[in-house]
Amino acid sequence: MQRLIMWFQQHIRNGTLSPALDLALVPFAFAYGVGGRFRSYLYRLGFLKTRSLSCPVISVGNLTVGGTGKTPLVIALAQWLHNQGKRVGVVSRGYGRNDEKQILLVSDGKKILLDSQKAGDEPILIATRCPGIPVIVGTNRYAAGRQLLSQFLCDVLILDDGFQHLALKRDANLLLVDEESRFGNGYLLPRGPLREPSIGIERATALIVTRASSTKNSVIAQLCTSASLEMPIAISNFFLAGFVNLRTGELLSPEALSGKRCIAFCGIANPNSFSSMLEGAGVTIHEFLSFSDHWRYTSEDLQTIWNSTEGCSPKLVITTEKDAVKICHRLPASLEVVAARMELEWKEGQESLEEHLMYAVNQG
Template identity: 40%
Template sequence: MIARWARDRGHRVAVLSRGYGGATRQRTLVVSDGTRVLAGPDQAGDEPCLMARRLEEVPVVVGRKRYDAGVKARKVFGSDFFVLDDGFQHHGLARDLNLLLLDATLPFGNGRLLPAGPLREPTSAVSRAHALILTRAEEGERAFKNAARLRREWAPRPVFLGRHVARRVVLPGGEKHAVPGILKGMRVAAFAGIGRPASFMRTLDACGAQTVLFESFRDHHEFRAREIRALLDRARALGAELVLTTEKDWIRLFHLSWARERIGYLRIRFEMSKEDDGFFEWLEAIVPPPGKAGR
């Protein structure tokens, strides 16, 4: 979202990622040059590959040290605007803007650090953020109540609301697309290996799908052929008309081409909530225009 905004504004943007789950031993790896995807999820990790597929005219570079990835992007692509993927805890690289994304339904979970809870850092780390973005605003009243509370607790930091919206149904094989409305009343089997699989099921429900089977896997799960065959068998036995997964999970089926011919995915886009549309005006006011960046 921010990479597209900066690109359209005229910045030479690059996305820098650690490449979690990728096996590359290179110091840096160019996943996309902005026109072509040059590395697969086995080397680069699933999330960098997802961004590479979605972002046009925006290179994606992975590196265990984000600084090295940034140097590579500047040298090869002339990048002057860097978006760090999952970079809030990456203290080794100075940045001009820190945005902290929190789940609107339960921003701090049970308030405990891993492994007792979901937090990577104490809540005091919020003080490093220039703004908070609450995701999953589509959950409704609870999201708006949490936003109001955080605005009181962490003033004067602005708190914005974002939501996940289903944009396209990509049918098995990955070539044909349809609008999410086709799912209304359709018997669907689904699976997801993401941080919060239940959110994917809620998105299917919002599309009107009749979910006859839903299976959850851990985030970044490496799917095995026997798991997918068993899932497809159960889907068929339950009369599923379509088997769907997330786009990130579909990418991870790269080694099972036969499975991608039988499984589609739901393309979901994160965007700012219509009820809270001041984010880009705020961003416009604090980010220097192209050619006038600070450091």
């Protein structure tokens, strides 16, 4: 089933579905769109309630499924707010965990309390990268937020992947758009990658363009014309900050693996961005193994990866930090396994975005 989902996700993202399958998905996409609009009307008319928490909420989300860089942005915002002296908490759904009905504390800010199977890979990564910040998971983000606030004093909560979660009021609603993939083929799920029509951009209080190679490009012009002129628009990209040795925890420089051959693997929504980043760092990829987003690695999967290193000397395996949290306790002694650490950098609009966020936190 995982491999069928992976195949389907790749074709949806690349727009390579066969004409017959594309046609067959039209009624399902139509029904999905009708259901989404009806749900929005119910919230707008008050039949479904939007509830507030006792502290400001900053939501980070997108209009498409996966791959826009929400997790690196959540990490960057949490670290920035923490450095500004704010007491920060993070609320996430915890996609892909064993029991998504439970509300579970992932980290108390001092210690990570769960593994990726119980918490989900992204919450574990956020907790790992954000010491001092409690992280909780729950499908009901309002209930999860209340539980977190009952245990910790927080000045602000960051809602991970919350743009469509209309049940919780937010004081800042950040919408991410990937400069490379944008809105895909423009169709709703399951015919395309859109979770809702692009008109949903109107709910955003700020736009963040990710993976932008330049501050002058067409997607930014499109967003400026479709969004409120009063809305901050920030331009960002991701850069390789280094490689984490999964056995020792040592952070190697971005240049440390230049000229080396490796096996690379990942289970993320945008695998091409990962392989391109490695090539940009001067790493020669002997073999690249791509899995579906949030992939749960079986023993057979890992054995296939480890066996692929036979043509490499030294035997080097590189993955993402998101994947690393799922395999870090299952490493063979004979291999060097590292995770690429990606961080966010601002190209334009950082100051206006930070002013927007601080206003939301202080006025919320």
